[in-house]
């Protein structure tokens with residue numbers, strides 16, 4: 470075994486009202502990591518004519534706050550307070566995927582909240598990735614870098630080879646933003662290129678993974694598998710988790 474499989478159910482597809490119980494259920498069914506998608510709202514539509522003045526002022530203040538960051542993806546999910554609450558209920562590895570435009574702003578709070586891995590997007594960290602990676606490590610988290618489908622894989626090479634390297638590359642196999650989308654098989658070229666160059670690197674795939682797509686991802690060399698709708702939507706989630714693991718194990722070269 471060169472790299473060990475890490476099966477990471479995406480909690481984006483879980484019942485948010487029962488997050489702690491859902492996390493325990495996944496760990497009991499064999500999950501190695503819990504994948505937490507942290508996204509920021511892109512745009513707010515409000516009808517000002519029909520709104521109380523105090524609410525208008527509150528909404529405008531929030532909107533200004535959001536605009537400092539929020540235009541990476543058109544969705545709003547969870548943040549550090551939820552990670553902090555969940556951490557009280559589980560010791561599992563919380564694999565946090567930050568879909569925000571200013572990841573640096575979140576390092577300290579995510580570290581304090583109890584995040585285990587902090588994966589930022591290369592598209593928004595071209596200028597400051599070295600400082601970002603150092604801060605993530607100092608905050609006690611494992612740094613990872615993600616790339617969107619349209620981003621060439623070469624863009625992450627310097628981050629893997631840097632003096633303070635990232636420890637995981639996350640290849641997006643759908644456009645970031647939502648669960649339940651269709652897997653993009655052509656992204657496997659990126660995974661193959663990464664695996665050939667870095668035999669022991671953790672390579673994560675995220676988006677549309679499940680029984681019908683895992684073979685392609687595992688054969689290309691992915692070992693960390695994020696799966697949301699295929700795991701939570703299955704009648705027997707544990708069977709899907711085991712199948713994902715077996716596929717990764719089978720595809721590994723034996724040493």
Ligand SMILES: O=C(CO)[C@@H](O)[C@H](O)COP(=O)(O)O
Pocket residue numbers: 479481482504506566643644645646647648649650675676677678695696697698699
């Ligand atoms: O980062 C994302 C979406 O932006 C993912 O982590 C999804 O949550 C994966 O969900 P499925 O495609 O497996 O349903």
Ligand SMILES: [Fe+2]
Pocket residue numbers: 479504505506566675695
């Ligand atoms: Fe994700």
